[in-house]
Amino acid sequence: MPRYAHQWLLIAAAFATVILMLVLPLLLILHQAFAHGLAPVMEALTSNDMGHAIRLTVVVALITVPVNLVFGILLAWCVTRFEFRGRKLLTTLIDIPFAMSPVVAGLCYLVVYGSQGLLGGWLADIDVQLMFALPGMVMVTIFVSCPYVARVLIPLMQSQGPEEEEAAVLMGASGWQVFWYVTLPKIRWALLYGVILTNARAVGEFGAVSVVSGLIRGETLTLPLLIQMLHEDYNTVGAFTAAGLLAAMALVTLLLKTVLEWRQRV
Amino acid sequence: MTALLRTRHSVLPGFTLSFSLSVLFICLVILLPLSGLAVHVSGMGWDTYWNVITDPRSIASFKVTVLSAAGASVINAIVGLLLAWVITRYRFPGRRLMEALVDLPFALPTAVAGLTLAALFADNGWLGQWFSLAGIQVSYTWVGIMIAMSFTSLPFVVRAVQPVLEDLTPDLEEAAATLGASPLASFRKVILAQVMPALLTGTGLAFTRSLGEYGGVIFIAGNLPYETEIVSLLVNIRLEEYDFAAASALASIILLASLVLLFGIQGLQARLVKRWHGL
Structure with a gap:
């Protein structure tokens, strides 16, 4: 005291x-x-737009998180278990999404994959539309949230060192066995931590997704984009109901994060 | 082929697999879109480029973005140092809750932050009414932009400074006190001096983040051209007008600024850490 x-x-x-x-x-x-009681909130929650936005947001997160989880593990394994030229460069490059404005990130994808973009003409020829549709939204979400898992894993795996894995290999374990029985148990809490952070960013991303979504009502609106749409419609209860859902997600994220941090300290 | 890169042999498996997949991912997800923008911008000609970025509306948006971000970073340096200090130095009821809440701006989607801050600081809002009593207009001004930016980047300074404060041993402070330094002098000369590299790093990261902040800002800013229009929004407006050239030119400026800041901060941090250990 x-x-x-x-x-x-x-x-x-x-x-x-x-x-x-x-x-x-x-x-x-x-x-x-809840300014006008419970009924308008329930109405907002059960509206078609809200239901669609919730499903779309979940789908984007369900694709993004596993992809970035696998990438994060591969990158962390590569830079913490081996010494090679360009190691520092790799760890520097993955910080780029953290520093970039999300709107600029969205624009970069539009410039490459949009209909007037570098690959856009070719994509149109084979009848593939990535931008202003789900694939584009997933792509930019993967971009903005890709550093989290790697950033959490790298310092931890660096400090743990490769000795235990090396012992396992010398005793005849296969690569998969080493990862599954030796590495994974040592990093599982950090991994979960990285997943929570990735998920929070994937669910909440606004700027990048807004550029490539085309803002088509009932089709390409995630929850954060729906908030803006409802706000512009002067639908205060609807906007704050959607905001409440996302705030609840944020609070659960904080709770899990705190629990995991205590676990790692012990 | 990847064996050529290795500088030390390891018995562990999976180098080729993890290296090539990581590099492939980084190239496809990060470098390809970035070079796409670079190619697009380099194809547009110097005159067009110069006209876009020196357009009065662009200049105004650069000014409001940089000034608000600078203001937000100063606020965050002070508030962040205060929070980090209180959390690491004192034991009191509610400390853990405070520590957990500090990360809220990172967990809360920026659109939610923007919507909520706009309502909070509206003229009849919970906080806005007190500001308007004092004659300060927050929403639809650069003050609102600054507040939104300082909310979304608050955790950077706390998280950068906290580990350094935790590692500080009381010896130096005690020595300073024995030598007759006042508490304020010992804070300034002993603690602040040691915390400075981390404080600068955290503030730099907060500034970088604020330059690119979008969702948190646009709800409260009012988005008046020439007055409260941030660069990210102007990029988006140009895109909606199908003016890809203007959008890309403006984007290239923020991108360049954030990359220079990122690499600058990383380089500075490495140098400061080295100097510290060299002593």
């Missing part, structure tokens, strides 16, 4: 900041969604 007045003052300032900046917005979501 702090002993001096100035320490309590600092704690009070920190609490005030957290309440004003973080807690108040969460309360406001509830307040706005």
